[in-house]
Amino acid sequence: MWAGRHVVLGVSGGIACYKSCFLARRLTEAGARVDVVLTRAAAEFVRPLTFEALTGRPVACSLWEPGEALAHIRLAHEADLIVVAPATAHLIARAAQGLADDMLTAMLLARRAPLLIAPAMNDEMYARPETVANLERLRAAGVAQVGPEAGPLAEGPSERPGRMSEPETILAHAARLLRRGGPLEGRRVVVTAGPTREPLDPVRVITNRSSGRMGFELAAAAWERGGDVVLISGPTALVPPGGPTLRRVETTAEMEAAVRDELPSADLLIMAAAPADYRSVEVADRKRARGEGGLSLTLGPTADILVATRGLRKPGALVVGFALETGDAVARGRGKLERKGLDVIVVNDATEPGAGFEVPTNRVTILDRDGAEDMLPLMDKRAVAEAILDRVAARCV
Numbered sequence: 001m002w003a004g005r006h007v008v009l010g011v012s013g014g015i016a017c018y019k020s021c022f023l024a025r026r027l028t029e030a031g032a033r034v035d036v037v038l039t040r041a042a043a044e045f046v047r048p049l050t051f052e053a054l055t056g057r058p059v060a061c062s063l064w065e066p067g068e069a070l071a072h073i074r075l076a077h078e079a080d081l082i083v084v085a086p087a088t089a090h091l092i093a094r095a096a097q098g099l100a101d102d103m104l105t106a107m108l109l110a111r112r113a114p115l116l117i118a119p120a121m122n123d124e125m126y127a128r129p130e131t132v133a134n135l136e137r138l139r140a141a142g143v144a145q146v147g148p149e150a151g152p153l154a155e156g157p158s159e160r161p162g163r164m165s166e167p168e169t170i171l172a173h174a175a176r177l178l179r180r181g182g183p184l185e186g187r188r189v190v191v192t193a194g195p196t197r198e199p200l201d202p203v204r205v206i207t208n209r210s211s212g213r214m215g216f217e218l219a220a221a222a223w224e225r226g227g228d229v230v231l232i233s234g235p236t237a238l239v240p241p242g243g244p245t246l247r248r249v250e251t252t253a254e255m256e257a258a259v260r261d262e263l264p265s266a267d268l269l270i271m272a273a274a275p276a277d278y279r280s281v282e283v284a285d286r287k288r289a290r291g292e293g294g295l296s297l298t299l300g301p302t303a304d305i306l307v308a309t310r311g312l313r314k315p316g317a318l319v320v321g322f323a324l325e326t327g328d329a330v331a332r333g334r335g336k337l338e339r340k341g342l343d344v345i346v347v348n349d350a351t352e353p354g355a356g357f358e359v360p361t362n363r364v365t366i367l368d369r370d371g372a373e374d375m376l377p378l379m380d381k382r383a384v385a386e387a388i389l390d391r392v393a394a395r396c397v
């Protein structure tokens with residue numbers, strides 16, 4: 001989504017400037033054309049050369065440099081999106097007052113594009129009524145804000161907001177701002193992800209190889225498209241995406257309960273989780289020792305969440321299921337689509353290289369209720385998520 005987009009990254013003079021280097025790098029890697037504008041104080045923290053090398057483009061620092069006299073107006077008018085990260089207390093105050101005494105503030109005042117700011121400062125500076133009022137004024141002028149977050153500051157530990165959001169979080173908010181107005185905007189989206197675990201005793205479980213990555217990418221992509229997203233996840237080692245509300249569950253029964261809670265208000269349910277299909281009929285209340293000899297387990301089926309919750313779907317809600325098969329994937333997927341009352345089913349064959357569990361890529365075929373069948377090439381899971389949402393969005397309009 002960043003390819004061909006023009007982003008102006010404003011950087012003001014806070015210690016979090018070092019994180020802006022990562023942001024500039026990530027935006028450039030993602031295909032955006034990134035022009036960096038530094039305040040004088042920012043150039044004390046990170047030299048313009050660093051940003052120039054990261055973006056491959058000249059960096060603007062001063063209104064008074066000979067070369068291009070009206071660069072601040074050109075940048076303001078060409079940008080698809082402006083991000084200021086970090087936004088210092090001083091920059092926020094100047095922008096809130098409509099001052100235009102340097103390259104960055106003059107460009108902000110002339111802007112036509114949406115503006116996202118990532119405040120970063122000492123927690124007391126952030127809580128000061130002057131700063132609160134300045135931010136309020138900017139928000140009233142339509143400026144979007146990400147963070148700050150509570151956590152350690154350069155000067156020591158803190159539990160109050162002040163710390164700049166991480167580059168990945170800023171990137172996700174920037175994407176959501178840029179993608180405003182799509183069919184998922186304001187829709188309630190519920191995504192399930194990951195495996196579930198069924199206990200055998202207090203320490204042992206039955207689970208599967210699902211990493212949760214496909215569901216996490218779907219939740220992140222749906223949130224970027226403006227969705228109000230709830231991510232119901234079994235145990236995974238992944239860092240959760242910043243925007244969606246996360247509900248963690250352990251067993252298939254817990255996942256079913258969470259889906260029951262969320263489904264009645266959902267416009268879209270995407271069941272990307274791989275819940276355990278079996279559970280032990282008996283769960284021991286103590287850890288059995290190996291020395292006690294062999295162990296036989298009797299397994300019983302868990303609930304099929306899509307089938308069990310079918311009656312709770314809101315009229316008109318769209319439902320997307322996943323089917324991971326080991327052979328005959330498309331035919332079996334079509335059968336599941338009918339049986340479970342789905343609008344779209346995403347099928348993949350776990351035996352194909354690069355597809356399925358524990359890999360960052362997937363090769364899927366998307367089947368929909370109208371009989372369409374779309375076989376996608378091997379792609380990373382984020383690209384698969386976008387392709388699935390494109391298909392769903394087409395059904396939303």
Ligand SMILES: Cc1cc2nc3c(=O)[nH]c(=O)nc-3n(C[C@H](O)[C@H](O)[C@H](O)COP(=O)(O)O)c2cc1C
Nearest residue numbers: 012013014015039041042088089090091120121122
């Ligand atoms: C080491 C150091 C760290 C600073 N960190 C911050 C900061 O994180 N946030 C902030 O608002 N100001 C910070 N300041 C103060 C700003 O640099 C100062 O207010 C400056 O005038 C900001 O200018 P600018 O907003 O035009 O970039 C820091 C100053 C120093 C010397």
